[in-house]
Amino acid sequence: xxxxxASPLSPSGGAHVRSVVxxxxxxxxxxSMGPHHPSTHGVFRMIVTLDGERIVKLKPVLGYLHRNHxxxxxxxxxxxSMPYTDRLDYLNAMTNNxxxxxxxxxxxxxxxPERAEYxxxxxxxxxxxxxxxxxxxxxxxxxxxxxxxxxxxxxxREKILELFESLSGSRMxxxxxxxxxxxxxASSEWLGQVSSLVNGFGxxxxxxxxxxxxxxxxxxxxxxxxxxxxxxxxxxxITGPMLRACGVGYDIRKVDAYGIYPRFTFRVPIGSHGDTxxxxxxxxxxxxxxIGILQQALRDIPAGPIMDPKAKLRGFRPKPxxxxxxxxxxxGEIGFYLISDGSANPxxxxxxxxxxVNLTLLEDLCLGHTIADSVVILGSIDIVLGExxx
Amino acid sequence: MEPLEQICSRLLxxxxxxxxxxxPNPGPAAQHSLLVGRASVREIAEFxxxxxxxxxxxxxxxxxxxxxxxxxxDVTKVTTPDPAGGPPKVSEVKTxxxxxxxxxxxxxxxxxxxxxxxxxLRTRTVNRTDQASVPSLTPVWRSAEFQEREIFDLFGVVFExxxxxRRILMWDGFKDHPMRRDYVEPEDYEWEPTPHGDLxxxxxxxxxxxxxxxxxx
Amino acid sequence: MLGTGLLQGLAVTAKNFAGSFxxxxxxxxxxxxxxxxxIPEAFRxxxxxxxxxxEDPMGTLRCVACQICEKECxxxxxxxxxxxxxKPDASGKMQIYPAVFRIDSSVCMNxxxxxxxxxxxxxxxxxxxxxxxxxxxETLLLDRHDxxxxxxxxxxxxPLEAAEVDGRLTAERKAAEEKAKAAAxxxxxxxxxxxxPAPAAPPKPPEQA
Numbered sequence: 063x064x065x066x067x068a069s070p071l072s073p074s075g076g077a078h079v080r081s082v083v084x085x086x087x088x089x090x091x092x093x094s095m096g097p098h099h100p101s102t103h104g105v106f107r108m109i110v111t112l113d114g115e116r117i118v119k120l121k122p123v124l125g126y127l128h129r130n131h132x133x134x135x136x137x138x139x140x141x142x143s144m145p146y147t148d149r150l151d152y153l154n155a156m157t158n159n160x161x162x163x164x165x166x167x168x169x170x171x172x173x174x175p176e177r178a179e180y181x182x183x184x185x186x187x188x189x190x191x192x193x194x195x196x197x198x199x200x201x202x203x204x205x206x207x208x209x210x211x212x213x214x215x216x217x218x219r220e221k222i223l224e225l226f227e228s229l230s231g232s233r234m235x236x237x238x239x240x241x242x243x244x245x246x247x248a249s250s251e252w253l254g255q256v257s258s259l260v261n262g263f264g265x266x267x268x269x270x271x272x273x274x275x276x277x278x279x280x281x282x283x284x285x286x287x288x289x290x291x292x293x294x295x296x297x298x299x300i301t302g303p304m305l306r307a308c309g310v311g312y313d314i315r316k317v318d319a320y321g322i323y324p325r326f327t328f329r330v331p332i333g334s335h336g337d338t339x340x341x342x343x344x345x346x347x348x349x350x351x352x353i354g355i356l357q358q359a360l361r362d363i364p365a366g367p368i369m370d371p372k373a374k375l376r377g378f379r380p381k382p383x384x385x386x387x388x389x390x391x392x393x394g395e396i397g398f399y400l401i402s403d404g405s406a407n408p409x410x411x412x413x414x415x416x417x418x419v420n421l422t423l424l425e426d427l428c429l430g431h432t433i434a435d436s437v438v439i440l441g442s443i444d445i446v447l448g449e450x451x452x
Numbered sequence: 453m454e455p456l457e458q459i460c461s462r463l464l465x466x467x468x469x470x471x472x473x474x475x476p477n478p479g480p481a482a483q484h485s486l487l488v489g490r491a492s493v494r495e496i497a498e499f500x501x502x503x504x505x506x507x508x509x510x511x512x513x514x515x516x517x518x519x520x521x522x523x524x525x526d527v528t529k530v531t532t533p534d535p536a537g538g539p540p541k542v543s544e545v546k547t548x549x550x551x552x553x554x555x556x557x558x559x560x561x562x563x564x565x566x567x568x569x570x571x572x573l574r575t576r577t578v579n580r581t582d583q584a585s586v587p588s589l590t591p592v593w594r595s596a597e598f599q600e601r602e603i604f605d606l607f608g609v610v611f612e613x614x615x616x617x618r619r620i621l622m623w624d625g626f627k628d629h630p631m632r633r634d635y636v637e638p639e640d641y642e643w644e645p646t647p648h649g650d651l652x653x654x655x656x657x658x659x660x661x662x663x664x665x666x667x668x669x
Numbered sequence: 670m671l672g673t674g675l676l677q678g679l680a681v682t683a684k685n686f687a688g689s690f691x692x693x694x695x696x697x698x699x700x701x702x703x704x705x706x707x708i709p710e711a712f713r714x715x716x717x718x719x720x721x722x723x724e725d726p727m728g729t730l731r732c733v734a735c736q737i738c739e740k741e742c743x744x745x746x747x748x749x750x751x752x753x754x755x756k757p758d759a760s761g762k763m764q765i766y767p768a769v770f771r772i773d774s775s776v777c778m779n780x781x782x783x784x785x786x787x788x789x790x791x792x793x794x795x796x797x798x799x800x801x802x803x804x805x806x807e808t809l810l811l812d813r814h815d816x817x818x819x820x821x822x823x824x825x826x827x828p829l830e831a832a833e834v835d836g837r838l839t840a841e842r843k844a845a846e847e848k849a850k851a852a853a854x855x856x857x858x859x860x861x862x863x864x865x866p867a868p869a870a871p872p873k874p875p876e877q878a
Contacts, residue, residue, distance in 0.1 A: 124620055124621060125619075125620065125622060125623065128621040128622065130606075130631070132631060133630060133631060133635075138743050139741065139743075141741070141782065142741065142742075142743035142782065143743070145743055145778060145780030145782065146743060148780075168481040169479055169480070169481055171481075214685070217697050227709055227711070227712060228709035228710075228712075229711060231709075231712055231713035231781060231794065232712075232713060235778070235779065237782075245785070272678070272680075272681050273677075273678045273682070275674075276674030276677060276678075277674045277675055277678050278671055278672060278674050278675055279675065280674075281674075294594075297509065297593055297594045297595065298594040298597075299510060299511055299512060299593065299594070299596075300595075301512075310564060312510075312564045312567075375785060375786060376737070376786055380479065381479055381480070382479065383479015384477055384479060384483065385477075385479060385481035385483060386481075386483060386513065386560050386572070388512065395512060397512060397513055399513055399515055399558070399560070401517065402479065409517075410515075412513070412515040414512060414515075414560075419595055419599065421598065422595060422597055422598050423594075451621060
């Protein structure tokens with residue numbers, strides 16, 4: 063066993079820092095960051111080997127929130143798994159619901175009415191807004207901007223969550239999509255509230271950017287930190303804003319054209335450096351594009367039914383077969399892979415979580431940086447442990 | 453993107469000895485998959501990644517599926533001519549055969565460069581016990597690194613050539629693979645009042661009632 | 670110039686600080702225990718059982734113990750035992766009622782699937798949120814006495830939905846009554862035709878309030 067082989071559970075049970083000797087670097091220090099550390103966005107652990115203050119090795123340790131979500135999905139009916147998907151990426155229940163509904167609709171060959179498609183787009187883009195604004199707040203908190211930007215972000219996020227609550231009944235655990243449509247219809251007052259929020263969101267973004275984007279300390283902390291190259295990112299399956307920040311213009315809304323996204327005109331922001339600052343900026347720019355999508359969707363939303371008349375709520379038994387459905391979630395590609403054997407429960411239920419795969423390159427991004435930078439880099443990946451550990 | 457049959461025939465032309473076939477998906481999704489033998493999966497994966505027409509440079513999803521052994525009943529109709537000259541007798545003969553279990557690894561491949569996909573690539577282990585190994589595709593697509601570790605952890609598929617094959621979600625000392633169909637959960641939880649009879653029974657087995665101690669319903 | 674970004678940001682903070690004294694848009698929080706924010710009608714937190722009558726909640730539960738919600742509940746937190754006897758429901762039909770109806774609220778995840786699958790509008794989501802208890806086991810296992818709440822309460826928390834449900838139920842009951850009447854008439858006519866003595870009309874169950 064080489065001195066670098068870190069055991070995920072420290073044998074002493076309490077000692078989290080130990081020194082390891084490496085013949086090339088001399089004395090190294092092994093630090094266990096997390097699982098209970100405010101910078102790790104949950105119960106996530108990094109075993110970091112330090113040479114002075116530089117990171118020479120970093121091993122992520124996951125699974126503290128593991129509850130075998132997939133096994134639960136296989137012992138629950140198709141409908142029963144829907145509320146569990148809320149709890150994957152608990153910031154974005156709406157997009158998780160949509161991805162799961164999409165996979166099941168493909169499995170069962172269900173169509174979705176127009177109005178429900180529009181509602182899905184509106185809710186997914188609202189979800190993207192609140193996720194990105196949250197992330198901007200968390201990332202700035204990680205760089206040391208304690209409180210202020212995060213609280214500004216949360217003020218705005220809360221307005222979106224209140225809209226979710228008045229439509230679906232819950233701020234975060236929405237459980238809103240159904241196979242072949244949506245659960246409840248949105249009233250015109252609700253759509254009016256969304257409209258006024260969307261129209262005011264641009265002003266908030268302007269204020270937020272004025273607050274922090276040009277801040278010299280932020281630039282010094284994030285520019286050139288955690289640089290990721292395009293080919294490496296593609297190979298490592300990085301998706302979402304992380305991927306686009308390093309110059310690969312891959313957005314599933316454009317590529318798969320699922321739902322009714324081809325009807326909207328929007329641009330896909332692309333970064334050029336692939337560093338943490340780009341990852342921050344991509345999110346801000348994506349929010350501005352989301353505002354445009356929302357305005358178009360709110361303008362065009364038709365009246366009509368919100369459920370496919372063929373769809374059944376109970377006793378849904380798709381024919382044997384399999385399907386993979388994926389959408390562009392705020393964190394990247396969220397996909398569901400389902401195998402049906404004709405019974406009421408899926409034979410195989412698999413979640414392809416974006417944050418989990420995006421962690422693949424964490425070590426590569428952090429090597430050579432200081433431990434304080436690793437916190438910023440982890441913050442810019444945007445992980446939610448409910449989804450990483452499942 | 454070219455149809456899967458064409459990819460399959462191109463692969464067979466390029467790798468003559470390889471076991472490649474198209475596995476149809478009967479459901480409405482119609483995402484058919486490419487079933488590749490263990491021996492050649494690494495070369496075929498590299499070919500799929502580098503071929504200029506396909507350029508499947510992005511492995512989106514890697515997952516395992518457990519197919520335990522099952523008894524398949526084959527019904528064959530046997531016609532026996534009636535010696536008296538009447539109509540021939542038709543009788544059904546049922547033969548049972550044991551289909552061996554295996555673990556399957558499924559990869560969903562897309563091309564970020566050419567923006568197409570998915571191509572579903574599947575490969576299978578020999579059995580679920582001592583020969584549960586397939587070559588790792590992490591050297592081809594790095595995104596399989598954590599996902600293959602997860603499959604190893606939860607299904608027990610051993611990936612040959614994986615750079616860092618350790619458990620990822622369960623802890624190191626954990627035995628067994630919880631995503632297998634025949635996994636039995638250990639009865640090691642605490643007693644809680646629950647409305648469900650079977651849970652109460654289980655809890656009683658896990659912690660038998662003691663006099664003057666724990667109140668057990 | 671180095672530092673302009675910093676100063677710009679500080680100006681925004683100052684503006685917000687000053688605004689927080691007078692601008693209602695920048696005053697977003699509520700002093701919780703003294704003041705409470707308005708809950709939207711759709712808000713859901715823990716299910717309750719609807720009873721028709723506040724005086725006799727156990728006798729007028731809409732639930733007929735069909736056990737659909739028990740089967741569909743994703744975390745399996747509902748436990749129902751059917752009654753051996755039957756009781757008349759609101760429309761006077763003899764129905765089975767739940768002898769035991771328990772919800773383990775420490776397991777319930779407020780997903781509303783029980784409400785959606787219930788064909789009798791008997792279970793609805795509540796608006797309660799101040800439900801902390803100091804005892805973990807017995808008080809979180811709710812039985813039907815804890816769960817039953819009158820229809821008037823349902824009207825109070827969800828006026829729109831309750832009005833819709835009531836309208837639908839009244840129409841259904843009326844239709845069922847007319848159908849029963851028509852069936853009884855037809856039966857009587859059929860029985861009158863042959864010279865046999867007409868059977869007495871079935872005793873009508875007592876009307877419920």
